[in-house]
Amino acid sequence: MQKATMNYKNSVTFFFLIALLILPFMLFPATAAGGVGGLEVYCGSRCRGRCAKAGFRDRCIKYCGVCCRQCKCVPSGTFGNKHQCPCYRDKLSSKGKPKCP
Template identity: 60%
Template sequence: MKLIFVTLLLCFLLLSSSLLEPATAYEDASYCGKKCSNRCSVAGVKDRCLKYCGICCQECKCVPSGTYGNKHECPCYRDKVNKKGKPKCP
């Protein structure tokens, strides 16, 4: 009887954790959207800025404050470079 209870409990926990994942991903996307919108608000090429900021935010889970600079607030964001060795994140 105890074995059945433990098995059902584990199945329930696994199922519930898999249902919570999409909600967490949505919250991250919303967070990145808002932060990158602010970061790229004065960019010359806004769509490119939003694209790369979104990529960096998803990987680093943070975006520096303001529209330029302040990269010391997020070392992962600051240290990402493209193939040419230039900063990847706006």
């Protein structure tokens, strides 16, 4: 009987430790998996680079961020290279002009 009690305590301890390891990933799935939080960091850094030489830098970063969140990519460089991200390239404003810088 004594031996069975020890196994039960070991099992409870084991499952408690496993739960502590898994719980953060269940509570914060987006940041743990590189989802929304990771996408914000990615878009912010890529758009700052893309808009580094823009005349209206704040506006450029704003629209680049919108496009990046929707397309999940930003072309390299400060101009052109839109073939690298077709979704980014094909987005149009309400006036039919390219939306993404």
